[in-house]
Amino acid sequence: MSLLSVNGLSVKFKQRREDLVALHDVSLSLERGERLAIVGESGAGKSLLGYAIVNLLMKPGFIAEGSIKLDDRELTRLSSKQWQEIRGKKIAMIFQDPMVTLNPVLSVGDQMVEAIRSHTRINYSDAKKLAIEKLAHVRIAAPAQRFDQYPHELSGGMRQRVIIAIALLLAPEIIIADEPTTALDVTIQAEILQLLKQICADNGVALILITHDFGVVSRIAERTLVMYAGRIVEQGPTLEIINDPQHPYTQGLLNALPQMALPGQRLNQIQGNMPPLNDQPSGCAFHPRCPYAEDKCRQQPPNFIFSGVSTVACYAIEDMLQAFEPLSEEDADD
Amino acid sequence: MNVLHRPPVQGNSERVTRMRHVLVAMRGDKLALFALLIFAFYCLVALLAPLLAPYDVNSTEFMNLENAELAPAWQTGDTRFLLGTDTQGRDLLSVILHGTRLSLTIGVCAVLIQVFLGVGIGLLSGYMGGRLDAFLMRVADIQLSFSTMMVAIVVLAVFQTLFGHAAYQQLAMLMLIIVLGVAEWPIFARTVRACVFAEKEKEYIDAARILGVSKARIMLRHLLPNTVSPILVILTIQIANAIVAEAALSFLGLGMPPNQPSLGALISSGFNYLFSGAWWISVFPSVTLILMIFVMNLLGDWLRDHLNPQVTRG
Amino acid sequence: MTKPLMSIRGVEKAFRSRNGWRWASWLSGRTQTVKSDQVFAINGVDLTIERGETLCVVGETGCGKSTLARLLMGLERPDHGQIAYLGERIDDLSDRQRMPYRQKIQMVFQNPYASLNPRMTVYQILREAIVLHHTGWNRQQVDAFIEELLISVGLSSDAEDRYPHEFSGGQRQRISIARALSVEPDLIVADEPLAALDVSVQAQVLNLMMDKQQALGLTYVFITHDLAVVEHFATRVAVMYLGRVCEVASRQQLFNSPKHPYTQALLSSIPRLDNLALEPIHLSGEVPTPLEKPTGCSFCGRCPLVNQRCYEQIPLMQVQTDGSQVACHAVEEGRAWK
Numbered sequence: 001m002s003l004l005s006v007n008g009l010s011v012k013f014k015q016r017r018e019d020l021v022a023l024h025d026v027s028l029s030l031e032r033g034e035r036l037a038i039v040g041e042s043g044a045g046k047s048l049l050g051y052a053i054v055n056l057l058m059k060p061g062f063i064a065e066g067s068i069k070l071d072d073r074e075l076t077r078l079s080s081k082q083w084q085e086i087r088g089k090k091i092a093m094i095f096q097d098p099m100v101t102l103n104p105v106l107s108v109g110d111q112m113v114e115a116i117r118s119h120t121r122i123n124y125s126d127a128k129k130l131a132i133e134k135l136a137h138v139r140i141a142a143p144a145q146r147f148d149q150y151p152h153e154l155s156g157g158m159r160q161r162v163i164i165a166i167a168l169l170l171a172p173e174i175i176i177a178d179e180p181t182t183a184l185d186v187t188i189q190a191e192i193l194q195l196l197k198q199i200c201a202d203n204g205v206a207l208i209l210i211t212h213d214f215g216v217v218s219r220i221a222e223r224t225l226v227m228y229a230g231r232i233v234e235q236g237p238t239l240e241i242i243n244d245p246q247h248p249y250t251q252g253l254l255n256a257l258p259q260m261a262l263p264g265q266r267l268n269q270i271q272g273n274m275p276p277l278n279d280q281p282s283g284c285a286f287h288p289r290c291p292y293a294e295d296k297c298r299q300q301p302p303n304f305i306f307s308g309v310s311t312v313a314c315y316a317i318e319d320m321l322q323a324f325e326p327l328s329e330e331d332a333d334d
Numbered sequence: 335m336n337v338l339h340r341p342p343v344q345g346n347s348e349r350v351t352r353m354r355h356v357l358v359a360m361r362g363d364k365l366a367l368f369a370l371l372i373f374a375f376y377c378l379v380a381l382l383a384p385l386l387a388p389y390d391v392n393s394t395e396f397m398n399l400e401n402a403e404l405a406p407a408w409q410t411g412d413t414r415f416l417l418g419t420d421t422q423g424r425d426l427l428s429v430i431l432h433g434t435r436l437s438l439t440i441g442v443c444a445v446l447i448q449v450f451l452g453v454g455i456g457l458l459s460g461y462m463g464g465r466l467d468a469f470l471m472r473v474a475d476i477q478l479s480f481s482t483m484m485v486a487i488v489v490l491a492v493f494q495t496l497f498g499h500a501a502y503q504q505l506a507m508l509m510l511i512i513v514l515g516v517a518e519w520p521i522f523a524r525t526v527r528a529c530v531f532a533e534k535e536k537e538y539i540d541a542a543r544i545l546g547v548s549k550a551r552i553m554l555r556h557l558l559p560n561t562v563s564p565i566l567v568i569l570t571i572q573i574a575n576a577i578v579a580e581a582a583l584s585f586l587g588l589g590m591p592p593n594q595p596s597l598g599a600l601i602s603s604g605f606n607y608l609f610s611g612a613w614w615i616s617v618f619p620s621v622t623l624i625l626m627i628f629v630m631n632l633l634g635d636w637l638r639d640h641l642n643p644q645v646t647r648g
Numbered sequence: 649m650t651k652p653l654m655s656i657r658g659v660e661k662a663f664r665s666r667n668g669w670r671w672a673s674w675l676s677g678r679t680q681t682v683k684s685d686q687v688f689a690i691n692g693v694d695l696t697i698e699r700g701e702t703l704c705v706v707g708e709t710g711c712g713k714s715t716l717a718r719l720l721m722g723l724e725r726p727d728h729g730q731i732a733y734l735g736e737r738i739d740d741l742s743d744r745q746r747m748p749y750r751q752k753i754q755m756v757f758q759n760p761y762a763s764l765n766p767r768m769t770v771y772q773i774l775r776e777a778i779v780l781h782h783t784g785w786n787r788q789q790v791d792a793f794i795e796e797l798l799i800s801v802g803l804s805s806d807a808e809d810r811y812p813h814e815f816s817g818g819q820r821q822r823i824s825i826a827r828a829l830s831v832e833p834d835l836i837v838a839d840e841p842l843a844a845l846d847v848s849v850q851a852q853v854l855n856l857m858m859d860k861q862q863a864l865g866l867t868y869v870f871i872t873h874d875l876a877v878v879e880h881f882a883t884r885v886a887v888m889y890l891g892r893v894c895e896v897a898s899r900q901q902l903f904n905s906p907k908h909p910y911t912q913a914l915l916s917s918i919p920r921l922d923n924l925a926l927e928p929i930h931l932s933g934e935v936p937t938p939l940e941k942p943t944g945c946s947f948c949g950r951c952p953l954v955n956q957r958c959y960e961q962i963p964l965m966q967v968q969t970d971g972s973q974v975a976c977h978a979v980e981e982g983r984a985w986k
Binding site: 157 | 708709816854858874875879899913916917918920928935
C-alpha cells in the first residue's frame with residue numbers, strides 16, 4: 001500500500017461564469033521513503049498540486065473531485081483542525097524563497113520551538129534541545145549559536161537549511177519541497193540537494209520535489225512525473241525519462257536544454273506557449289505544439305499507457321506500440 | 335492574461351484602458367456603484383445649483399426676516415420652503431445647494447493646487463534623489479509638522495486683521511483655496527516620491543536611460559503615468575479632507591462669510607439654534623456634508639483596492 | 649590586431665549600503681564617508697571585448713557581474729579605472745557627450761516584467777528609441793521600421809498597439825530585444841535575459857539572439873549564472889568571484905580544463921544530464937558580502953587550496969600555456985588538489 005495516493009484529483013478556480021480547471025484528473029502515488037519529482041514549466045500546475053495535497057489552496061481554488069489518501073485515511077474531507085495535525089506532523093512543506101518563509105521578527109530558535117510546541121506537549125528546554133539537534137542534523141555549524149540568531153543574520157543557503165530543519169522537527173513522513181533551490185546559487189544548490197537526499201535516506205522520509213529543472217531532478221529523484229497544462233503527461237523512473245523521454249513534450253523540454261545541442265548551434269525549441277487556463281485546447285492539451293499531432297489528438301484526450309520505459313498519455317506512443325504488437329490485445333478483446 | 339482582441343487605439347489609449355478597467359470592476363460592486371452615483375449626483379447639483387435652487391440667492395428679496403426660522407414643509411405645511419428657512423429667512427434648500435457648490439469648488443481647487451505642487455515636487459525629489467531630495471523632503475516635513483488647521487487659522491486670522499473684514503469677505507474663497515492647497519501638498523509629494531523610488535529601480539527606467547531619454551521625459555512620460563493610481567486614490571480622499579477643513583474653518587468663523595455660506599458656515603450659523611427648536615438649520619447641511627464625505631471616502635477606498643492593475647490583472 | 653571593441657581597465661566600484669540620512673552629513677558639513685557602510689562590488693576588473701564575439705560573464709549572486717553591466721552601460725560611473733569604446737574613453741562623459749555611444753551599446757534586462765513600461769504600448773516603446781537616434785526620419789519610415797523590427801524578432805506586426813502585460817514572458821523578452829536592436833547597436837549587454845523564463849522559452853529567446861548575432865554581426869556580453877547556457881553560447885568566458893575576474897578563457901578551454909579552483913567547483917556544481925554520476929566539489933561556506941576591500945585573493949575564504957600567500961597578496965592575471973588567463977597563486981605555484 002502506498003503512503004500517499006492521489007486519485008482523479010481535479011482543482012478548479014471559482015469564476016463568475018464558469019470555473020477554470022487548473023488540475024485535470026491527476027493521480028499519483030508515493031511510497032514510503034521514495035523521492036518523487038514533479039517537473040513542469042510555470043503554469044503547468046505543479047505547485048498547485050503540492051498545495052492541494054496539503055490543503056493550502058488559495059481562495060478561488062478548490063478541490064472539485066478526487067481523493068487524497070495518506071495511509072488509507074481520506075484527507076479531502078478533513079476539518080481545518082484535523083489538517084493542523086497532518087501538516088507538520090505527517091506532511092511538511094518547504095517553499096521556494098527562504099527569504100519570506102521565515103518570520104523576520106522571531107529568532108530561528110523561537111520559530112522552531114513554536115512549531116514543536118504547537119503540536120506536542122513538551123517543555124521549552126526539551127523543545128530547544130530537539131531544535132538544536134535538528135539544526136545540527138542539517139549540518140549547520142555551531143547550532144546552539146544559530147538558535148538565537150534572526151533570519152536576516154543568515155545567508156540564503158543557511159536559511160534554507162533552517163527551513164529544512166523546521167520541516168524535520170516533527171518527524172514527518174512526507175516532505176513537499178516547492179522549488180527549494182531556485183533562489184540559491186549553483187554551488188549552494190548542490191549542497192542543499194545533497195542534504196535533502198541524505199536526510200530523506202536517513203529518516204525514511206518520502207520527498208515530493210517540485211521543480212522546473214531537470215538538472216535538479218537528475219540529482220535527487222528516483223521517480224519523475226512530468227506535468228503540462230494541469231495534466232500529468234508522463235511518469236516513470238528518473239533516469240529512464242531523462243535518457244529516453246517518451247512524451248513529445250518531455251522530449252521537447254529536454255531537447256531545449258542548451259547541453260542537448262552542439263555549442264553554437266540553434267537549440268531545438270518547442271514552438272508556442274503553454275495554453276492559459278481560460279483557453280484550453282480540446283483533446284490532448286499539447287496538440288497545438290506537438291509535431292506528431294493528428295486528428296484524434298484534437299478530439300479526445302489520450303489515456304495512460306505503459307510504453308516499456310514510462311507511463312505516458314500520448315496517441316503517438318500508443319500507435320507506435322500497436323504497430324509493434326498489433327495482435328495480442330485485439331485477440332483478447334474478441 | 336490575454337485581453338480580448340481590441341481594435342487599435344490611437345493617441346491617448348492608456349487612459350481608455352485604465353478607465354474601462356475601473357468601470358468594468360465598478361459594475362460588479364454595488365456599494366461602489368452606489369457611492370459613485372451619489373457622488374455624481376453631488377457634482378451635478380453643484381454644477382446646476384443656480385438652476386435647481388427654488389430661489390435666486392442673489393436677489394434682494396431672498397433674505398426676508400419675516401420668514402425666519404420656519405420649520406420644514408412637512409411640519410408647517412408651508413410648501414414655499416421645503417426644508418424650512420434659516421435665521422435670516424433664507425430658503426434652506428437653496429442655500430444648501432449653493433453651499434454644496436461652494437464647498438466642492440473649494441475642495442477641488444485646493445486639491446488641484448496640492449496635486450500640482452505635490453506631484454511636481456514628488457517627481458523631482460524622487461527621481462533626482464540626493465541633496466535636492468533631502469532638501470525638499472525636509473521642507474515637506476516642516477510643512478506637515480504644522481497642522482493644516484493651525485496654519486489656516488493663523489493665515490486667515492492675520493489676513494482678516496491686516497486687510498479688514500470687507501477685503502476678506504471678497505477674497506475669502508481664493509484665500510481658503512490657496513491656504514488649503516499649500517498646506518497639504520506634502521501628502522502628494524511623499525506618495526509620489528515613494529512611488530517614484532519604487533518605479534525608478536525597475537529596469538524600464540534603466541532601459542530609457544540607456545537609450546538616452548532625457549530626464550524630463552523620463553519623469554513625465556515614464557514615471558508619472560505609473561504613479562497615477564495612488565494619486566487618484568489620495569485625490570478623492572484629499573478632496574473630502576479639504577471640504578471638511580473648509581467646513582471646520584467656516585464653523586470657526588474663519589471660512590466663508592455668512593452672505594455666501596458654504597456647508598460649514600451654514601452648520602455654524604444654525605448651531606446656536608440647535609437646542610432652541612430650530613434644529614433643521616444645522617442638521618440638513620450637516621447631513622449633506624456627512625453623506626458627501628462618506629461617499630468620497632468610500633470611493634477612495636474602493637479605488638485603492640481596484641486601481642492597481644498589477645494586482646488585479648495577476 | 650585591431651583595437652578591441654570595448655576595454656575595461658582596473659575598474660572599481662563601491663556602493664554605499666545605506667543611502668538614507670546622507671543629508672545629515674551634508675547639513676553638518678561632514679563629507680568623508682564611513683568605511684563600513686560600503687559594499688565593494690567591483691575591485692579591479694580588466695576585460696576586453698572583441699568585435700563579433702560572445703563574452704559570457706559567469707558568477708554567483710553578489711559577484712559583481714550585474715554591476716559590471718551597469719558600468720558598461722554608463723548607468724553607474726566607476727570609482728577608479730577606465731572604460732573605453734574603440735579606444736576612446738567613455739566612462740567620464742556627460743549625458744550629452746555619451747549620446748552617440750548609447751546608440752552603439754544596448755542592453756537586454758533580466759526581468760521581462762519590469763523592463764517594459766507597463767503604461768506604454770509596444771509601438772510607443774519602440775518609437776521612443778527610434779526617434780531619439782534617427783532624428784531625420786519621418787513618421788512613415790519610423791512606422792515601417794517598427795513593423796519590420798517586430799517581425800524580425802518573431803512577433804506579428806499587430807503587436808504594436810498592445811501593452812506589455814498582454815504578452816508572455818518570452819514575448820516580452822522579444823520586445824526588449826527589438827528595443828535594443830531598434831537603434832542598430834554594435835554591442836548588446838544581456839543581463840541574465842533567460843533567468844526569468846521557462847526552459848522551452850529560454851531556447852526560443854536564445855535562438856533568436858544567435859540568429860540576430862549572425863545576421864547583424866552583433867557582439868554580446870552575456871551575463872549569466874547558468875553554465876549550460878554559457879557552454880552553448882559563449883565564444884569566451886570570464887568567471888567572476890566577489891568583484892574580481894578569476895579566469896578568462898575560451899569556451900573549450902574553460903570547460904575542458906578549468907584552472908581556477910573556483911571555476912572547477914562551479915563547473916562541478918551544475919547538474920549534467922549527460923554525466924549523471926558526476927559528484928559536485930563542495931566548497932565550504934557561502935559567498936560573503938564584500939564589506940571590506942579584500943587584501944588578498946577574493947576567493948581565499950572558501951578555497952580548498954588556500955595558503956598564507958593567498959590572504960596577503962592579490963593574485964594577478966597570468967596567461968597560461970593554452971592561452972587562458974587565470975588569477976590564482978595556487979595555479980601559479982602548481983598546488984594540487986587534496
